[in-house]
Amino acid sequence: MICANCKERIYHARNKNSKQYCIHCYMKLFDPENAKKCTTCNKLFDPKGFYARSFVGDNCFMCSYWLKAIDEVAKDENTFVASGRLYTINPYEGGPARLRGFAGRLLIFMMNNSTILKSKNAWNGSVIPERFRPQLPDTAVLVKTYDASCIVCNKTSGRLRPLLPGHYYCEEHYEEHKI
Numbered sequence: 001m002i003c004a005n006c007k008e009r010i011y012h013a014r015n016k017n018s019k020q021y022c023i024h025c026y027m028k029l030f031d032p033e034n035a036k037k038c039t040t041c042n043k044l045f046d047p048k049g050f051y052a053r054s055f056v057g058d059n060c061f062m063c064s065y066w067l068k069a070i071d072e073v074a075k076d077e078n079t080f081v082a083s084g085r086l087y088t089i090n091p092y093e094g095g096p097a098r099l100r101g102f103a104g105r106l107l108i109f110m111m112n113n114s115t116i117l118k119s120k121n122a123w124n125g126s127v128i129p130e131r132f133r134p135q136l137p138d139t140a141v142l143v144k145t146y147d148a149s150c151i152v153c154n155k156t157s158g159r160l161r162p163l164l165p166g167h168y169y170c171e172e173h174y175e176e177h178k179i
């Protein structure tokens with residue numbers, strides 16, 4: 001869906017005179033008194049109709065989403081960036097495949113720190129907008145195949161961390177063997 005005014009892709013649409021507008025253009029053109037100005041992108045937005053927790057300070061919904069992502073990537077190793085895309089791993093791999101991320105497809109990531117992460121429940125948090133790329137650089141790459149197994153128990157799934165080059169350990173054995 002494209003905004004009738006700015007011609008950009010719409011994330012939050014508002015209807016007016018049977019045309020679709022992005023929330024920023026809608027507020028600017030039709031409802032400026034009720035608009036708030038985003039501290040990051042300077043666009044107008046409507047804080048009503050969303051939970052207050054959706055927003056970080058006086059940032060619009062989209063900027064808030066990415067500011068939260070920056071925070072998540074910093075503190076949660078299950079949230080990371082590969083090829084300009086945000087991914088979140090849900091460690092739970094049970095239940096029907098169709099209810100998991102990427103329909104339960106196995107995705108293999110090589111982290112910048114050489115950890116291999118194999119997941120059948122990876123969620124795509126969408127492409128990072130150009131303006132947030134400096135704060136959300138790639139921390140992983142998506143690889144097609146990677147043969148690695150825990151040197152102790154031979155486990156080949158989940159998170160495998162190297163202690164020496166090419167010597168991988170599952171999470172349990174990594175904790176036991178790290179110095």
Ligand SMILES: [Zn+2]
Pocket residue numbers: 003004005006007008021022023024025026
């Ligand atoms: Zn617009």
Ligand SMILES: [Zn+2]
Pocket residue numbers: 038039040041042043059060061062063064
């Ligand atoms: Zn914004």
Ligand SMILES: [Zn+2]
Pocket residue numbers: 150151152153154155169170171172173
């Ligand atoms: Zn192991």
